[in-house]
Amino acid sequence: MPSGRRHLIRSLVKSPIARFLAIGFVTLVILTLGTNILATQAANREALAEAQTINEVLATSVVNPALPSGMAMGLVKGNAGSLDRFDRIIAGRLDLDSLKRTYIWSEQGVVVYSDRTELIGRDFGLTPEQQRVFDEGGTGQLVEGDPSTTAPALTAGTDNIVQIFTRIEAPNGTKLLFEGYYSLDGIEQRRQQIYEPFNFITVGALVLLLLLVAPILVVLTRQVKVAAFERERLLRGGLEASDAERRRIARDLHDGVVQDLAGTSFSIAAAAREPDLSPNVKTSLMSANQAIRDTLKSLRALLAEIHPPEIHADRLAAALADLTAPASALGIQASISVEGAETATDQQAALVWRVAQEAVRNALRHAQASTIAVTVRSDGKVLVLEVVDDGIGFAADAAPASDRYGLRGMTSLVKDSGGRLRVDSAAGEGTAVRLEVAVDE
Structure with a gap:
């Protein structure tokens, strides 16, 4: 994948606006799907309830009033005259688009009336x-495909229907069952009519919320970025001021105390070479000269800590040697090995130096080591630093507070630079600090 595309993807992943919109979109999809399921179920129930209401209205307001006691008995007995009179009374009153078929049943399961005259009188x-429903009253329903549906002859010529039946009762107490076959297509249309406004309100409200919140988030994000930029500017200014002060102190020490001590060392060395000096005096002068030289090394190491030198990859070995210079004064044998560091950038070399500085400083101050080995190597892809000592080591939870702070600082620095830092140590087993950072191609 091209680096430009990777950078764009990283920018989008880190962008709070992109995250908000992604989360909002996922939430919208989930809520829409959930709402669709719930709304569909609710609309189906409502559409079937409306069909039941229509059937009840037809049963109680159209069919039942057209059935006086004598006519109801005549229908049950199969009287042709009663059937003809009843058919003329309700003719046209049951013409509804959604009503596909009608039956009136006797308590014995006989069809006493139907728009399909060939089925009248059949049991x-x-x-x-x-x-x-016959026993308890009210209204019931059977959906096509239900294993308890009626005989195929009753549903012949109909597709995708629901059977709804309501009990009616003539003035003389004769009980009948009025049944209508309603098209599920019509119920589905009604379901859509019920569902669509509800769906529009739900989804529209969520979309509107995203549209309203997104500009607010854009403004807030810009304000946060401006505040972060200002904070970074102030921090950078503070660091630059601190760096300038450290440079001044280091310059004053180098041009003053260090030069004076160096001159004193040369003078003492010259005086020690005078031929007429007694051996005791010459020995004292040489010891004093060595002490001054050791002090100079310590001062130069201190100057490097106060104001680190500008680190370049081709001068990394010399900079690391300066770091370990104080080791000899403490009786510690220090070794430096640098191979392949030329492929690293100056920024990566500076990172190696800073981590090595903290690791060497901890080893000199706390490890009680006899040897310190600093190794830098690179295979062209990964730059590796290892600082190993044979000191007393430490348990992770028992490290001195200053060491823990330094370790946290190193870890944060390495993480921000895209590298990996590992510290292995145990009581009595020394310490190994390993840094790995990818070499920029």
């Missing part, structure tokens, strides 16, 4: 649900 029996 098909009642389904358990129809029998329940």
Whole structure:
């Protein structure tokens, strides 16, 4: 993948606006799907409830009033005159687009009236649900495909229907069951009519919320970025001021005390070479000269800590040697090995130096080591630093507070630079600090 595309992807992943919009989109999809399921179920129930209401209205307001006691008995007995009179009374009153077929059942399961005259008088029996409504009253339903649906002859010529039946009762107490076959297509249309406004309100509200919140988030993000930039500017200014002060102190020490001590060392060395000096005096002068030289090394190491030198990859070995210079005065044998560091950038070399500085400083101050080995190597892809000592080591939870602070600082520095830092140590087993950072191609 090209680096430009990778950078764009990283920018989008880190952008709070992109994250908000992504989370908002996922939330919108989840809520929309959940709302669709719940709304569909609710709309189906409502559409079927409306169909039941229509059937009840037809049963109680159209069919039942057209059935006086004598006519109801005539229908049950199959009287042709009663059937003809009833058909003329309700003719046209049951013409609804969603109503595909009508039946009136006797308690024995006989069709006493239907818009399909060839089925009148036939005994098909009642389904358990129809029998329940006959016994308890009210309204029931059977959806096409239900294993308890009625005989195929009753549903012949109809597709995708629901059967809804309501008990009616003539003035003389004769109980009948009015049944209508309603098209599920019509119910589905009604379901859509119920569902779509609700879906529009739900999804529209969520989309509107995203549209309203996104500009606010953009403004807030810009304000945060401005504040972060200002904070970074102030921090950078403070660091630059501190760096300038450290440079001044280091310059004054180098041009003053260090030069004076160096001159004193040369003078003492010259005086020690006088031929007429006694051996005791010459020995004292040489000891004093060595002490001054050791002090100079310590001062130069201190100057490097006060103001680190500008580190370049080709001068990394010399800079690391300066770091370990104080080791000899403490009786510690220090070794430096640098191979392949030329492929690293100056920024990576500076990172290696800073980590090595902290590791060597801790080893000199706390490790009680006899040897310190600083190794830098690179295979062209990864730059590796290892600082190993044979000191007393430490347990991770028992490290001195100053060491823990230094370790946290190193870890943060390495993480910000895209590298990996590992510190291995145990009581009595020395310490090994390992840094790995990818070499920029």
